[in-house]
Amino acid sequence: MWKRALGALMVLVVVAASYWWQRGESAWAVDTVAVVRGSIESRLQLTGTVINDRTVTLTALLDGEIMAIRAREGDVVEAGTVLAELDSRQAQALLDKAGAELILHEQLLEAATRTLERIERLSREGNASQQALDESRDAKLEAEASLKAAAATLALNQLRLDNAQIKSPFAGTVIEQSAETGQWLEAGTPLFKVVATEGTVIEANVSASDWSRVSIGQPVVLSSEVDAGTRWSSEISWIAPTVTDVSGQGKTVAVRMFPGKAAPSLLLGQEVDVDVSLQRVDDILIVPLQALQEVSPGEFRAFVLDGGRARERPVTIGLTSLDDAELVDGLAEGDRVIVPNGQTLLDGQDVRLR
Template identity: 30%
Template sequence: MPDHNLPGLGSPAVTAGRPARRRGRWLLVLLALAALGAAVFLRGEIAALLHRPAPPAAPVVAAEPPPALTVAVAAATPRTLARTVVGDGSVVAWQELVIGAEAGGLRVAEVRVEEGDAVRAGQLLVRMDETLLRAVLGQAEAAVAEAQAALRNARQDLARAADLSRTGNAPRQTLELRQAAAEQAEARVASAVARREEVAARLAQARIVAPADGVVSKRSVLPGNVTSAGQEMLRLIRDNRLELDARVPELELAALRPGQPVQVTHGDRAVTGEVRAIAPTVSADTRLGIVHVALPADSGLRPGMFARAAVSPGEAPGLTVPPSAILFRDGRPAVLAVTGDRVALRPVSTGRRSEDAVEITDGLAEGERVVVSGAGFLSDGDRVRLLDR
């Protein structure tokens, strides 16, 4: 039996619900189509952006060169400069006399000098204990006297034997024996005299005297010391003469001569010396020669001090630049040579100097221009503008 409580298929309620459901489906379809279209549009835009050519790069503007610095220049020119040979070295004694003991085994009784004392030739410096030597000398003198007495007796015997032999009262053999005895006595006298002279010489050696005038530079003996033969006792600066052994480059030695004046400086002290001699050899290791410079007596210098010597043998030409052109880069002298409107750093070797010029011995040719003002603000390769243009 049909259920009258449920609406039928052809009832108005069912008929009214169908169009509403159709409209909902179409709305969903339209929304899906709109979303699909939007996705396609976005995909196309992204692809277009990826394949779009990059905008042209901005043109590169060349950097302007740094402005040129205005500088003054000067040319390297030859000129005559006073030649100065410079050396340095130690102050030494002209002659240092080493005084030692000639006799060994003697005790030092007295030392009469101290270091720094001035002494005269023949002055007593050291006295040894002479007691033993004087006793030995007395024995030697007694032996000489004994030998001389024996010689006189032998000569008398020889004279008597000669007289007897002439008269025939003595045989020839006796005369010959007396002659031999006399000769032996003479030999013993000579030996005794030699022994006495030896002891006297040893006694003289017990008194050490100055061999020349001078100043005691070192004393290495004290009273009570027992000396050995050859032991050093004193050192003496002969005549108190000092000199400077100046080391000079080998190429400068040819310009030096004995007698040339030398300006010697030690700190603030300056004295005038003189070239005494030039050593005949040059050191193979340092290529330096020794010039012996005699110092005046009132120099105030002492052995062992280090001093500088400057000799002016005359004038000589050289390639020069103004002193303001010299720079020091990496610890050595250099100049800024100008070529066109650029500068080039040029290491150089310098020589003689004066108030307004410095000699260039290597690294620069005659006529080349160098910067003399403003060089401290420039580097290798910088552009410059010249004042003399």
Template identity: 30%
Template sequence: MRAVRAVLGLVVIGAAGMGGLWLTERLLAASEPVPVAQGAAAPLRVETIVPPLVTFADAVTAVGTARARQAVDLLAESGGRVTRIAFEPGDRVEAGAVLLELDDRAEQADLKAADATLAEAQAAFDRQQSLNRSGSASDAAYQTARAALLRAEAERDRAGVVLEDRSLRAPFAGIIGLTDLVEGQVIDTATPIATLDDLSVIAVDFSVPETLLPRLERGQRVDLASAAWPGRTFRGAISRIDSRVDAATRSLALRAEIPNNDRALAGGMFLQVRLVLDERQRPAVPENALTVEGDRTLVMVADGGTARPVEIVTGQQQDGLVEVVSGLAPSARVIVTNLHRLSDGTPIEAVAPERRVEAAAPSGGGG
């Protein structure tokens, strides 16, 4: 029995070995590549663009404070009782307009007395002048009459100035501010009456680093933004450049002026300032069209029916576009899609970008 069992074991082992050899051959045969027919690969469909010319600017930002081109706190030249307030807060007044009148009865009387004295002095001078010409009066009497006339004219002029000081006039055209005065109130020369601002032009003072001095000149464009007017840009120009650099901050003070015909800006407002130092037009490519390899920046361009990498020098970024300083031919067509599937020499079929129209949001009333 032991012999039979040994024989059967040998038979089983031999059968397993033969089966293993057969299975191995089948697996090796299945792993070998099956030759396929060689043919031209289908070109890859890509979208290309001609880089548009975009305006780029070298600019510096700062913060500034707005003020009226002309602004003054109005004060009376003399004290007294207010008889007339000739303005309403917020009124626009012209230069020379009467704003306030004080009780001037005493000054009117002084002016009349000065006029009478002047008339007497004039008559006396005329009489002495006639006598002097005929030789009937001395030169001393003539000179005395002339001096009296000059003093009378001076007193008349003084009385006229004092009377004029009983009324307040606008020194320039502008907008009147708030006032707390009432008619009948007694004021002195230190009593604030109102403010007057010429808001037709707004001046904005700001500072920039001293290193920019060689690039500054009058007339350079300034763009300003205010939190009070989101999305609106106010455009002006540099009108003044300070002659000294601040030794503490190493900065240079500038002043810009902005037309303000609609009175959108007011004195004291905080403004964001963008001073444009230089503008230029350069080709620009979308940011997603760039590939960075170490210190090299590449774009893929369509060269006939193949893709070719081109090294470029880039500049500023603006609204998703990157400035191309050099390296790109004006007629080059830059590939903007399927970039991850491209390499040097990949066959391509270049097409214009498809227009993608976003669906407009439905309009409707708010709940």
């Protein structure tokens, strides 16, 4: 009798062992992460470009031949530096002529003034007619007008002479030169492009759906692949008043920031990584985003490890960063959350730690 009972017990042990062995073999190996308490910061990562709005194209203001090129592409220049000189011989001759005519009209005015004074004296003595007095007054007025016209002609020809020199309007760098000595130009022909030393900014485009989350004075962290490992701080200084449709990016809003004193040497057109701090919360429960599954827009679930089985838990999240989410409801501190790693888990499914 006892032998029969012992045999039955052994059969049960073998069956149970086989069941648990098969269950263990069929259980998925999973990784888990713990729900912990900490801080989370939402950030916006953008790509910015170094630009300078104070960039001008300098053109010839006169028709003429280039007599000399004084600056080349890449040269650093000061405000007023002569970049090129046009043939000024005609302008100089016209200026000399206008100067001589001005002297002549000054002398004519002096003579008309003396004549008027003499006629007025004779008129008071009764020795000059009213007609003679009127004519002398008209002659002086005409001489005054002629002198003003001569002065204006002199100023105009001085301007023509000045325009024969192409000067930089501000301190900066010549980034383009498009003419050479001996070349004949018409007025309006581009000669140089100069970018100002001051006024360099970094411009980035924020998606129109995110622009309401940025504001003037918002801190940013900047970095550049050219200077690997170099990071420096700045803040948003300008936000565009309009939305722009940028090719490949959709509707965006431009934002700008100054490079700041800590910035490395930057070139126009260089790309800079812009990391914008949007919001930060502390002392909260956080869970990695990779451990969450979005079942519908705004609704998430997680699977926790519970005695060798995956248990589904609906969760509510708040602020998110690139890697983590604020846990508002659904899990507790210390819960072990399964990382799906692309697997489709079911509630109650057998799992085991990898």
